[in-house]
Amino acid sequence: MRLFSRPLPAALAIGLVAQILFCWRLTTPHVLVFDEVHYVPAARMLRGLVGPVNIEHPLLGKTLIALGMTIFGDGPLGWRALSTVAASAVVTGVFAILWLIFGRVRTASIGAVLTLLNFTVFVQARIAMLDGFMAAFVVTGLAALLWAMRARGAAVWWRWLLGALLLGLAVGTKWTALPYLGLAGATYLIARWRRPDLWPGLHPLVALPLLGGVAMLAYFATFWPAFLYADQPLTFARLLPFQLDMYRQQTQVLPPHTYQSSWWTWPFDWRPVWYFYEPADGAQRGILMLGNPVVMWGGLVAVVAGIAAWVRDGDARTGGVALLWIASVAMWALIPKSLGFYYYYYLSSIWLAMAIAAAFDHWRVRLRYWDEAFLAASAVLFVHFHPILSAAALRGPGSFHGWMWLKSWV
Numbered sequence: 001m002r003l004f005s006r007p008l009p010a011a012l013a014i015g016l017v018a019q020i021l022f023c024w025r026l027t028t029p030h031v032l033v034f035d036e037v038h039y040v041p042a043a044r045m046l047r048g049l050v051g052p053v054n055i056e057h058p059l060l061g062k063t064l065i066a067l068g069m070t071i072f073g074d075g076p077l078g079w080r081a082l083s084t085v086a087a088s089a090v091v092t093g094v095f096a097i098l099w100l101i102f103g104r105v106r107t108a109s110i111g112a113v114l115t116l117l118n119f120t121v122f123v124q125a126r127i128a129m130l131d132g133f134m135a136a137f138v139v140t141g142l143a144a145l146l147w148a149m150r151a152r153g154a155a156v157w158w159r160w161l162l163g164a165l166l167l168g169l170a171v172g173t174k175w176t177a178l179p180y181l182g183l184a185g186a187t188y189l190i191a192r193w194r195r196p197d198l199w200p201g202l203h204p205l206v207a208l209p210l211l212g213g214v215a216m217l218a219y220f221a222t223f224w225p226a227f228l229y230a231d232q233p234l235t236f237a238r239l240l241p242f243q244l245d246m247y248r249q250q251t252q253v254l255p256p257h258t259y260q261s262s263w264w265t266w267p268f269d270w271r272p273v274w275y276f277y278e279p280a281d282g283a284q285r286g287i288l289m290l291g292n293p294v295v296m297w298g299g300l301v302a303v304v305a306g307i308a309a310w311v312r313d314g315d316a317r318t319g320g321v322a323l324l325w326i327a328s329v330a331m332w333a334l335i336p337k338s339l340g341f342y343y344y345y346y347l348s349s350i351w352l353a354m355a356i357a358a359a360f361d362h363w364r365v366r367l368r369y370w371d372e373a374f375l376a377a378s379a380v381l382f383v384h385f386h387p388i389l390s391a392a393a394l395r396g397p398g399s400f401h402g403w404m405w406l407k408s409w410v
Contacts, residue, residue, distance in 0.1 A: 007099050007108065014112045015092040021116070022084040022125035027076035028391050029280035033287060034273075036128045039065055040079050043128070051231030055242075056249035060172040060222040061130035068128075079128040086136035087125030091116050093139035094354055100146040101317050102361050110371050111357030117378040118295040119389050120349040123287060126390070127275065131346050134173040138180050138347060141166030145184055149191070149198050156202050164211045168218025175250065176344070179331045181215055183324070194316070251336045259341060263332035266345035269296045271408050273342050276391060277400065283393035286400055289343050290385070290409065294378045299325075299352035302359040309362045321358040325351040 032040055042054035043065035054062065064082050072078035095112035099105065115121055124132040144163035148156050167184065170177035185208050192198050199207065223242075226234035234242060261271035272290035279285070303322045310319025328348040332340065360371040387394060388403050404410055 005105055007095075007105055010105050010109055011092050011095040011099070011112070014095060014109060014116070015088050018091040018116050018125075019084060019088040022087050022122065025390060025392075026080055026084065026126055029276065029285055030076050031280055032079075033127055033391075034129070034275035036079060039128050039130065040069075043069060043079075044074065046225060049225060049228045049230060051229045052226065052234075056246055057130060057174055058172045058219070058222055058246070059225060060169060061133045061174065063222070063225060064133050064173075065128045080126055083128060083132045084125050086132045087121050089136040090121055090132075090139050090350060093136070093143045094350060096143040097139070097146060098354060098357055100143065100149070101321070102358070104361060106371075107357050107361040110360060110375065111354045113375055114295055114353035114356055114378060115350055117375070117382045118292045118349055118353055119288075119290050119382065119385060120292075120343075120346050122382075123275065123289050123389055124343070124346060127287075129343075130174045131343060134170050134177050135347050135350060137166045137170035137173060138177050139350065141170060142180070142184060145188070148202070152200060156199055160199070160202060160207065160210065161214055164214035165218045167211075168215030169222065171215065172219045172222030175246075176335070176347075179327075181212065183327055185211055187320070254339050257339055257341075260339045261342055263329065263340050263344070266332075266340075266342055266348070267296070267300060267329060269293055270406070271342055280391070284396055284399060285391040285394060286388045287391050288385075288388045288400075288403075288409075290389075291345070291349050292378055292381050292385075293405070294374065294381055295353055295356065296349065298374065299356050302356040303352070305359040305363070306355050309359070313362070315362050318358040318362045321351070321355050325355050 038054055039062055043062045045051065045053045046059065046062050047066035047069060064086075065079060068080070068082040069078035072081050091112050094115045095108045098111040099108040102108070124135070141163045144159055144166055148159035148163065151159055163184070167177065167181050170180065188199070188207060188211075189204060192204065220239065223234060223239065259271065259273045265271055269291045272288055274286065275289050276285065276287040303325055306318045306322030309315040310322070325348055328351055329345075332344065337344075356374070357371075360367060360374070364371075385403060386392065388400060394400070400410075
């Protein structure tokens with residue numbers, strides 16, 4: 001057990017468990033699920049360098065799906081394999097962030113395990129969509145920037161550059177990662193103003209241009225495959241106008257959708273999305289993009305507690321994690337999307353698990369062992385809901401009613 005009291009073995013153990021869990025029965029169902037109908041064909045076109053398709057998003061996420069198909073074949077395993085790796089990176093990245101902020105293996109482990117047990121990461125791990133890759137780059141990018149915070153010498157620089165590179169790749173997967181570049185820069189300025197010994201030798205006049213410049217170079221580099229298309233290849237003259245084309249696609253007014261929801265309802269787990277519910281592989285199966293109610297609703301209490309810890313006790317670390325969640329939700333009030341869907345809350349659900357771990361860390365003396373009880377409750381619900389998260393065989397078309405706590409979940 002002493003081995004797992006050290007951060008690296010603990011993080012690797014949790015990451016390995018996550019990877020095994022994400023891969024179990026990964027190829028079920030053997031048909032395209034939800035937005036896989038858009039991204040898998042786009043990945044096929046990209047793999048063959050045929051021509052532009054699915055131009056409303058940058059290329060990197062579809063490139064990674066195409067890479068999975070190249071390694072594992074054009075089938076369910078190839079479509080989804082790298083999504084499992086991305087989700088495991090999210091789990092271990094959460095561990096790294098909490099360890100770097102709080103320096104406690106228990107706190108980091110609580111946050112990582114809650115991330116694993118929060119249904120959203122499990123569901124996104126098993127589908128070929130862009131959000132899982134984007135989240136992995138954001139989480140690991142922020143972890144790298146924090147890793148640079150207390151480094152010395154050249155390590156400060158290359159870790160900072162690594163963080164900038166990963167955040168640039170996140171934007172190259174999906175534009176919704178862009179606000180996190182701004183948040184990272186603002187957090188750096190505030191933290192360094194309070195404690196000039198952080199990121200030693202990395203002056204703001206150097207750090208911020210490096211952050212933005214490297215991220216921008218990484219972003220534009222993700223378009224390289226488009227220059228090799230057989231039909232309508234991208235050119236340097238078209239690179240910037242193409243960004244405007246994507247913006248117009250992103251902001252077009254779309255017709256109403258059955259599963260649309262407003263951003264302010266997402267924290268309440270109000271309107272999840274059925275990614276799949278139909279007969280497949282010889283049985284009725286379903287995949288519901290839903291958050292673990294223990295984590296989602298308990299996390300709201302943790303956010304309030306985190307702000308209280310900052311205001312009352314001056315705990316900027318716990319308050320900062322809570323503010324990260326608040327900012328991640330508030331940005332959707334400004335993003336010009338005509339329709340909203342619950343899976344847009346994916347990154348916020350990750351920060352919510354971190355907010356819970358941070359709150360338990362702050363009140364660890366008063367709430368001793370409550371974190372273990374919270375984990376147990378989360379695990380019980382994970383097991384209970386697992387059949388409609390994993391496309392397990394159900395008894396029949398009406399089986400989903402057994403899991404519908406709210407009418408809005410139907």
